[in-house]
């Protein structure tokens with residue numbers, strides 16, 4: 001039972017050509033057997049995706065499929081090229097070299113930009129505040145160093161393809177129930193390149209490209225937010241036929257820090273203060289990104305009071321200065337009193353007068369509510 005090509009590629013039925021192409025490229029990069037070594041089914045899935053793309057990228061085939069399904073395609077003589085690929089190397093050729101689906105830039109001979117690569121890194125909040133350097137490792141298709149992408153063994157010649165006369169494409173005529181069918185196909189002798197090396201490069205087997213594991217140091221700027229992407233131009237897959245390479249996207253994940261909540265460039269933290277200490281006045285130790293800081297709690301400090309530590313927050317990328325740290329003072333009422341403590345508190349309670357509980361004159365009830373709910 002074949003899967004619906006729209007489902008395979010992951011696009012809606014009214015998706016435009018560009019969308020289909022983009023989705024296929026993304027999928028193909030994920031599934032390519034050279035890069036995807038952890039999924040034993042990747043090769044089969046890649047063939048399935050290639051066949052789906054063959055159908056959806058051709059307006060006539062797509063319309064036929066939409067109206068009559070796979071049976072309609074079969075009765076019109078459509079046979080997928082994807083399943084004709086025997087070996088791994090053939091798929092590689094088809095995908096990165098030969099371009100039988102026109103997925104990578106259409107006409108043979110044109111320059112084709114390499115695909116983009118995305119890689120994820122995780123850093124701490126403290127590193128996000130300071131800026132850091134991370135090492136990323138990813139699999140990519142690189143130009144072969146030995147032949148420099150020419151596909152020929154160094155010192156040997158590259159000649160025009162005799163099968164297609166250098167055009168990269170050949171016309172195939174077949175007789176079908178519907179009459180004579182002429183299809184232009186990529187030349188399989190030169191894989192669409194128009195030229196063939198007389199002696200294929202021994203390093204890349206004449207493909208001009210190689211899958212390699214790339215390791216790179218990446219500078220993460222101070223102030224980066226969770227999920228932000230850094231673009232490293234030209235660090236993606238190698239281009240084809242002298243096309244430029246694609247880009248590398250580094251997706252930065254900033255892990256949560258249990259001491260702080262990030263609010264834009266501000267950090268918010270909470271510190272407990274025992275109610276008697278808040279009444280008497282005290283000093284508390286507050287963790288900041290720059291180490292612990294002593295903060296004065298004046299006598300009579302009320303629950304919900306927020307102390308602002310200027311410049312102890314996060315920087316903003318490319319800007320000077322840092323945000324603030326807002327320290328919420330959580331006044332804790334004592335529990336589990338001993339008999340002696342009860343006695344002392346009762347005495348205190350009885351001694352409290354109007355003057356001890358009245359709000360300061362400059363704070364209205366509205367101001368108090370505002371402070372409580374900020």
Ligand SMILES: [Zn+2]
Pocket residue numbers: 144145146147148149151152201202203204205206207208209
């Ligand atoms: Zn080579």
Ligand SMILES: [Zn+2]
Pocket residue numbers: 161162163164165166167168169187188189190191192193194195
């Ligand atoms: Zn040829």
